[in-house]
Amino acid sequence: MFDTKILDNSDRSIELAAELLKSGEVVGIPTETVYGLGADASNEDAVKKIFEAKGRPADNPLIVHISEFSQIEELVTEIPRLAINCAEKFWPGPLTMIMPKSDRVPMITSGGLDTVGIRMPSNETARKIISACGFPIAAPSANLSGSPSPTSAQHVYNDMQNRIPAIVDAGHCGIGVESTVICFEGRDSIRLLRPGFISVDDLKEITENVIIDKGVTEIVAADAKVASPGMKYKHYAPKAEITILEGTLDAYREYVKENSDNDTTLLVFDKNDADGLGLPYVVYGSTDEEQARNLFGSLRELDRLNAVKVFARCPSKNGVGLAVYNRLIRAAAFRVIRL
Structure with missing residues (x-):
């Protein structure tokens, strides 16, 4: 049990966070996508604490965060040419690239896989923390496993109080969904495993051969091994039962009128979508x-x-929008009604 502290993002707080990480503890850290739950990526005992704090399944791999490109060389056994091209265009930024891992990355960090996902965040505080540590940091989203990812330090505190010693607060995350995750097939193909702010069209500026994995929009088998976090499990979910209604606004409003009751809440684009329906709503x-x-x-x-x-x-x-849809269908446990 910890008395969890929320730190600001001053140089002194970054030093305190780095000291905790060097001692094998877990710290909530900001990124431009969502807040992460960070630990020394090469320290098996520290990484184990991430899984314990989150209640995360052991076969769900973690993403390793770096502060400069040179750190990638100790983490992987091969850097494809396409990976270098992607790094030159999108790093620092919300792109995770999966490559064959080196022995420096323990199996607990990679979820039992021979590959590892790596990214360089554009959030300056995150990179300062990594640099102050002197080692790459494994950091999944800083929420209880399966619940919505945190985009503020308060969200992290709500989930992680008494589970971790500290959270570094650098304000709300600017992007709000986790990084785009890709792997490489052959010399000229990119496979999209998890959509994010870096879109398919963005990736096509690197190569026209961009394959969208079926796991982006479909249920992955329970016994399947997945290379990217967030592909396999019901994820990002509130306590409510969500059903996605796909169709026009008129069709949405008509369905709501015919199928709502006193327990119904709406998740809408703007308040006009809910006008006259007499139901609570969230925009x-x-x-x-x-x-x-x-x-x-x-x-x-x-x-x-x-x-x-x-x-x-x-x-x-x-x-x-594909990234938003990918997260929402998992929050809804793939309940989608096409109107």
């Missing part, structure tokens, strides 16, 4: 970028409202 944004930034906070708001049954408007499946 998560009218553009892809707003929805990405607000989604997890909105799912947490549903818990605050003690929502029981939620009818959610379906986001776009293009650009950043």
Whole structure:
């Protein structure tokens, strides 16, 4: 049990966070995507504490965060040319690349896989913490496993109080959904395993051969091994039962009128979507970028409202919208009604 402290992002706080990480503890750290639960990626005992704090399944791999490109060389046995091209264009930034791991990365960090996902965050505080430690940091999202990811230090505290010693607060995350995750197939193909702010169109600036893994929008078998976090389990979910309604606004409103009851709450793009329906609602944004930034906070708001049954408007499946859709269908346990 810890008396969890929320630290600011001053140089002194960064030093304190680095001291805790060097001693094998777990610290909540900010990134531009969501807050992460960080530990020394090469320290098996420290990484084990991440899984314990989150209640995370052991076969769900962790992403390793670096502060400069040179750190990648000790983590992998091969760097594909496409990976270098992607790093030059998108790092620092919300892109995770999966490559064959070196012995420096223990199996507990990689979820039992021979590969490891690596990214260089654009959040300056995150990179300062990594640099102050002098080693790469493994950091999944800093929430209880399965619940909505945290986009503020307060979200982390709500889930992790008494579980970790400290959280570094650098304000709200600017992007709001986890990083895009890719791997490489052959010399000229990229496979998208988890969509994020770096979109399919962005990746096509590197190569036209971008394959969207079926696990992005479909259920992955329970016994399947997955290379990316967030592919396999019901994930990002509030306590309420969410059903996504895919169709026009008129069709959405008609379905709600015919199927709602006193336990119904709406998850909508803007307040006009809910006008005249007489039901409580939560707004998560009218553009892809707003929805990405607000989604997890909105799912947490549903818990605050003690929502029981939620009818959610379906986001776009293009650009950043694909990332929002990917998270929302997992929060809904793949309950989608096409109107």
